[in-house]
Amino acid sequence: MERALTAKGAATRQRIVEGAALLIRADGVPNVGLDDIRAATATSKSQLFHYFPAGKADLMLAVAKFEAEQVIAEQLPQLADLTSWRKWQAWRRRVIQIYDAQRQRCPLSALTAQLGTGDPATREIHANLLDRWQGYLVAGVQALKDSGEADPGVDPRVAATSILTAVTGGAGMLQATDRISYLQIALTDAIDTLRRPAPAPRRRSA
Amino acid sequence: MERALTAKGAATRQRIVEGAALLIRADGVPNVGLDDIRAATATSKSQLFHYFPAGKADLMLAVAKFEAEQVIAEQLPQLADLTSWRKWQAWRRRVIQIYDAQRQRCPLSALTAQLGTGDPATREIHANLLDRWQGYLVAGVQALKDSGEADPGVDPRVAATSILTAVTGGAGMLQATDRISYLQIALTDAIDTLRRPAPAPRRRSA
DNA sequence: TGAAGAATGGACCGCGCGGTCCAATAGGTA
């Protein structure tokens, strides 16, 4: 699908993506035009369409992919090593720190909201990101169970889903209200739940 | 702030808002133009600007307010009566049903994402909605504690925050991935947690 | 019943911005 791409060309393409990502983080997709990107990345109109033939949507998709990578990368040292209670806390602090720093500007959700949630390519990016993310969390919960720091009755997939939901939900509300408390409280609570004994199971699924 | 408004005028204004809301639910903000709204509501350009002098943003804000009302209204019978475990389950089912039905189309988040998360008016709407929502949940958790169906160690505000976060996070991921499982699992788990005894408190805040 | 003001219709404008095109250059390979 990709044409021949010189090292120089690849570099330019990357420069465009990263430059566009920066602009979009600052101003939001609808406020960033191709001319802005062109100016910020010291490129010309023809280059934009040379590397992203399908135009703006194409470029935005590349930026979304890039931002999705960032989401994992930003929390990677901690996320990949959730092998003890202390390390879970370290990850939790890292997550809160990240979102606290970026506040309203959740780059990925801004992108995807614009591209339309119905777009299959957008969904693919999101699904992929969430799957990887959840994978790390499941492994972490399992590790806690193995070390006896989590209640044996905990279902790793359920717990990981709850924690992931706490993060995304908290981040969403932070973005919407500028309040960090949702993320803080919900994530802390979700992780704490790992140590609570499950009561007599009453009803489990929907 | 509002000019004189005849009954007829108010009706027209309402027709515009509701018609615009419908269109936006279907196609998303960026794909709905003033001309579309004009056509769908059998109005003229001048009426749009007569009732929403600040133009499109003004109208979108009114639509966002309208949609925020809907969010509460849709789950109202159950949400206002979380006085027993059974009723909590009824509310949970109702929430899942609502979001399952609308899938990708979360009207409010679509609006607010577009208007820019930085806009104070947008934040006001969101904050107001979440506060009311959380109020109902806190009351419900307290009721469960009072009736002995929830663990006495549960903090109603914390639990309500976790549940609210599970809903918004699950809804967000449903929108992004078309998977209902996040909402289903996280909300069920968050509610189930009400019945789990809290372990020896280790570290509570950040 | 007539005047004031609200409500409505719809033609019109302007421009921002995504997208096109062609010409010019740089870089690699034989």
Added chain:
DNA sequence: TACCTATTGGACCGCGCGGTCCATTCTTCA
């Protein structure tokens, strides 16, 4: 050196769409 292709520059277009304006028709009330 010569050629091919990737890379680049930037002028140009077209139109969608938000926004303006004025004329006309309804409502209300004294």
